[in-house]
Amino acid sequence: MTSTMFSFGAFDPVGILENLGSNNELDDVVGGRSGSKQSHYREEDWRDSSFTGTLSSDFGLYRDNLSESDFGFSKYQLQNQEENPLPAHDLLDDLNFEVDCPPLQTCLKEIANLGSKQIGIQDSQDEKEKGHPFLLASLELLKNYGHRLKKLDGDKIVELSSNTSLSRLSEQNLSTEEIIRLAGVNFIQTTSSVGDPLAAFSHPYRLSFSDLSDQEMKDAQLVLLLLFAAEKVYHQEFHRASKLLNQCDYLCSNKGNQIQRLVFYFAEALHERIDRGSGRIPVNTCGKGQKPDPQAQTMNPMQSRIAYHQELPFVQVAQFAGVQAIVENVADAKKVHVIDLDIAFGLQWTILMQALASCYDRQIELLKITAVGTSSKHLIDETGKRLVNFAQSMSLPFTFKSVVVGDVLDLKEELFEIDTEEAVVVYSQFFLWTLIPQPNRLESLMKVIRKTNPRVMVVAEVEANHNSPNFGNRFIESLFFHAACFDCFEASMSREDSNRMAIESIFFGQGVKNILATEGEERMVRTVKIDVWRAFFARFSMIEAELSSSSLYQANLVMKKFGCGRFCTLDMNGKCLLVGWKGTPVLSLSVLKFI
DSSP: OGGGOOOOOOOOHHHHHHHHSOHHHHHHHTTOSSHHHHTTOOGGGGGGGOTTSOOOTTTTOOOTTOOGGGTTSOHHHHHHTTSOOOOHHHHHHHHOOOOOOOOHHHHHHHHHHGGGSOSSOOOOOGGGOTTSOHHHHHHHHHHHHHTTOEEEETTEEEEOOTTOOGGGTOSSOOOHHHHHHHHHHHHHHHHSSSSOTTSOOBOTTOOBGGGSOHHHHHHHHHHHHHHHHHHHHHTTOHHHHHHHHHHHHHHOOTTSOHHHHHHHHHHHHHHHHHHHHTTSSOTTOTTTTOOOOHHHHHSOHHHHHHHHHHHOSHHHHHHHHHHHHHHHHTTTOSEEEEEEESOTTOHHHHHHHHHHHTOTTSOOOEEEEEEEESSOHHHHHHHHHHHHHHHHHTTOOEEEEEEEOSSGGGOOGGGGOOOTTEEEEEEEESOGGGGTTOHHHHHHHHHHHHHTOOSEEEEEEEOOOOOOSSHHHHHHHHHHHHHHHHHHHHHHSOTTOHHHHHIIIIIIIHHHHHHHHOOGGGOOOOOOOHHHHHHHHHTTTEEEOOOOHHHHHHHHHHHHTSTTGGGEEEEEETTEEEEEETTEEEEEEEEEEEO
């Protein structure tokens, strides 16, 4: 379908936003210059900002009682900063323990069944199942990441063999995932055998730990401390876990390298799980009553989301490939009606407008966009105004409508006002996962979508399993997923970048806390992988359509436009495109049709 492939050209999201409206309009959208403007972003707006799907509903609330000068240290570090670091022998005492391991088959069976669980809230039972230790619950997940242990040498992937030395691969440092795997394998070995738990690491490919640089060794030891702390939290040995986390607190920082920043937020989440498990934070009050951090208040959430979109390749790769699929599926239509679930900036529709305007072999009579939301109608309408201005600059016939309902259950087909001559397209970018905790609403939404009789539905979702009922599995999955994201930040943005700090803290850090510190209805971040979504869509007679070579070309072209693009990976899972970082999937893009 090369005839319907649009030209990539130069795409500058910041420039487009600035050109869509006046500076005052842009200030209103990105939070404005006053505190009253920032109040637009309340708890219900968390879905709009979840570019990678790991943001809790409490994203606007930050660590309590921190002064501006203390930013960079967690409240737990502040509580212990007057104390001396734990003596080495105390730490060793905590790491010497024995576990009663059930048959390995028991663990493997549960892990194999994770993807087949029905979408919906899955309450954790791990505290009641002491016979299923964190060690074996995590073993196979660690092994699953083993086959992807690799180094990137330019565009060439070099697989590690049993005789390869780390120091001989290249001048590049180990990736965040590789550091975690080194620590993970050492964790498994030291907890399943008698001996010094801080002995020299033994790599699964017989790679010598002595080949690591000093910083890599420190990073691996820091992750090892985190793993041991998570094990203690899993078994509700909160006193020992707290001692280990206190040691982590002295070694990590949200201003350090990617490992130190990653451990910082995971340690924060484990601290909160301890506080909740021991009763210091009552259940159902996660994040409530906390005082915002003064410096975090100065961060502009919307501006940071724009920076994420501009600096990291994942979203743009999916958007361009998705828009190409839309263009191909409405190639013969004079009127195109796009139903967007959770529109956010709507930058993808400026891409579509340019593509439609460049189709010289046909004249588009109307492009209509209907934005669906459950809150913040004024923000959706502001997006609509900017899109109207952009369409006028392209001389493209265009109308915009917002459909805002208080509850997804109130969404009805007639609200879309679909004309029989319109080719309907449904677009969902990181929205469906937000309804996983409410399966009745997710099912209701899909039934309404089916009634619109769309030609195609384009779905972009986070490719991560954060919905496991087992804390151990959830911890490991989340650790590897966020390791890829933080590794990407390190390659794409400076450590002092305020937008990077906002993205990591507000969006990712709060998401990690929700994934690991809460259970039941409070745990809202419940993403699942494409295999689970595929089974879910099949219930509504939806099948995946093939992504054309043009869509894949667009994805590859966008990827190469980024300085860090050579570390970005594109893979196929069936007919679904997986966009990842150094082999770890970050998001999926599916094109679906009803049969």
